[in-house]
Amino acid sequence: MDDTTIICSKEDETRRMLERFDVLMAWCMMKFKPKKSRSLSLRKGKIDATRIFTVANQQLPTVSQEPVKSLGRWYDSSMKDTKRGLETVERATEGLLAINRCGLQGKLKVWCLLMLIPKLLWPFCNHS
Known part of the structure; x- marks a missing residue:
């Protein structure tokens, strides 16, 4: 398993999915590296920095805090091209x-x- 993207429409669904993902990773005897992951929460089309997600009891950094590069493209808080x-x-x-x-x-x-x-x-x- 290399890259995984989780997209949910509600915050509680996202938290539940991340908890299940954490259980699955433990079952597979694999480690999840939250520092290498990013979270992005949108409310009414704008970035909501108040939502903080955790996995393996560690906070996921947001795209606003640390931009991420995927397939040669940088994603940051500006959300513009x-x-x-x-x-x-x-x-x-x-x-x-x-x-x-x-x-x-x-x-x-x-x-x-x-x-x-x-x-x-x-x-x-x-x-x-």
Whole structure:
């Protein structure tokens, strides 16, 4: 078991699910690492930092406290995607400058560009 996502519509359901998850992990003789996990509670479309969830008698950090990276994308308390475009422009600029600085001929630079394009498109394909 690597990554697990628990989505519940009510707080008590979430707490019950986490308790069952903790029992299941104990039954499997596995350890749960709350420090590597994150919780996110939304109320009326906004982040509610007052809800604190625990597993194995340890508090789960919220996304507001510690952002988390999943499939190459950072999740933080802003809940906005506006930084994505700026990151892509920055990554494209760095890649194009690196290709331009290398001492390769034109045909080989095009080949390098073909390697750069999938790296730039990955975040958009993954999170559309």
